[in-house]
Amino acid sequence: MANATSGGPGRISGDGSVTAHAPAKVNVHLGVGPLREDRFHELTTVFLAVSLYDSVTAWPDEGLSLTVSGEGATDGAVPTDSRNLVWQAAELLARHAGVAADAALHVDKSIPAAAGLAGGSADAAAALVALDALWGTHATRGDLAGLAAQLGSDVPFSLLGGTAVGTGRGEQLSPVLARRRTDWVLGIAGEGLSTPSVYAELDRLRAAGELPAASTAGAPDDIVAALGGDPAALGAALANDLQAPALALRPDLRGALDAMTAAGALGSLVSGSGPTVAGLATDAEAAQALADALAHTGLFRALRVVHGPVPGARLVG
Ligand code: ATP
Numbered sequence: 001m002a003n004a005t006s007g008g009p010g011r012i013s014g015d016g017s018v019t020a021h022a023p024a025k026v027n028v029h030l031g032v033g034p035l036r037e038d039r040f041h042e043l044t045t046v047f048l049a050v051s052l053y054d055s056v057t058a059w060p061d062e063g064l065s066l067t068v069s070g071e072g073a074t075d076g077a078v079p080t081d082s083r084n085l086v087w088q089a090a091e092l093l094a095r096h097a098g099v100a101a102d103a104a105l106h107v108d109k110s111i112p113a114a115a116g117l118a119g120g121s122a123d124a125a126a127a128l129v130a131l132d133a134l135w136g137t138h139a140t141r142g143d144l145a146g147l148a149a150q151l152g153s154d155v156p157f158s159l160l161g162g163t164a165v166g167t168g169r170g171e172q173l174s175p176v177l178a179r180r181r182t183d184w185v186l187g188i189a190g191e192g193l194s195t196p197s198v199y200a201e202l203d204r205l206r207a208a209g210e211l212p213a214a215s216t217a218g219a220p221d222d223i224v225a226a227l228g229g230d231p232a233a234l235g236a237a238l239a240n241d242l243q244a245p246a247l248a249l250r251p252d253l254r255g256a257l258d259a260m261t262a263a264g265a266l267g268s269l270v271s272g273s274g275p276t277v278a279g280l281a282t283d284a285e286a287a288q289a290l291a292d293a294l295a296h297t298g299l300f301r302a303l304r305v306v307h308g309p310v311p312g313a314r315l316v317g
Contacts, residue, residue: 162175
């Protein structure tokens with residue numbers, strides 16, 4: 001893993017391995033439309049890639065094997081067989097490129113599993129980039145984006161990174177040229193939440209009339225404008241239609257959101273399907289102070305100070 005040489009597919013280290021990393025994401029806007037015929041919801045979302053990374057290392061080997069370390073490695077939260085998106089990414093790229101799926105893979109996780117931070121998607125995107133280099137398949141970014149969309153709705157964004165508006169299932173991306181840095185605290189609250197269960201709860205609450213039948217998140221225009229300017233305006237514009245169902249399933253998250261604002265966050269929201277809560281700070285120093293204040297509340301299993309936007313999946317040496 002050490003001593004990697006620089007440059008594209010030649011980035012293979014002394015032991016023959018290639019490593020790529022990919023960032024977590026926060027949906028700073030998530031509007032969920034009605035169920036489509038294919039049982040997916042129509043989304044309008046604004047993704048922000050943040051500086052919390054998983055890495056995937058690939059070595060030449062016969063057949064596929066997978067090991068995992070870090071977040072979720074010991075509690076069974078992350079599968080190490082063909083249920084893992086990294087495994088599926090390897091098989092898909094091999095099929096696409098017409099090569100044998102031969103590699104030993106290792107995932108080192110800093111992104112908690114089932115936390116609404118797209119950890120599995122980040123791993124899949126990193127695996128595509130690492131294996132493209134290891135196998136010399138010379139896939140274009142467009143090829144990789146097509147494979148990413150087959151692996152999951154969030155995988156294309158994990159590959160692209162930065163800031164982007166996502167439509168469709170979230171896989172149709174338009175990059176947003178907002179390079180202004182924003183600083184956040186991610187509060188990881190308790191056990192993971194399954195994404196399908198949060199969508200099912202949203203459908204149930206809408207059908208029961210406990211929530212409006214349509215999205216209440218509004219258009220993403222305010223958030224896109226705020227991303228390039230005033231953090232206070234950004235804090236006020238944060239919106240997520242999955243927050244109400246996540247709170248219905250996990251009422252304790254209300255306390256986590258309130259604690260973020262009480263500790264000085266400019267705004268807070270549930271990230272994706274939760275249970276991670278993201279709090280926006282004025283700058284890096286304020287984000288660290290926010291995390292320090294929240295550490296004393298006992299509400300969070302872990303707190304991470306991050307910033308965005310950061311690039312998507314790429315080789316690291
Ligand atoms: P989503 O991207 O759907 O919002 P999430 O970010 O909340 O999901 P992930 O960390 O991607 O959650 O994990 C969701 C589930 O995916 C896990 O519970 C696990 O069973 C499965 N999974 C498959 N591959 C991975 C992986 N590499 N890392 C973590 N989970 C994985």
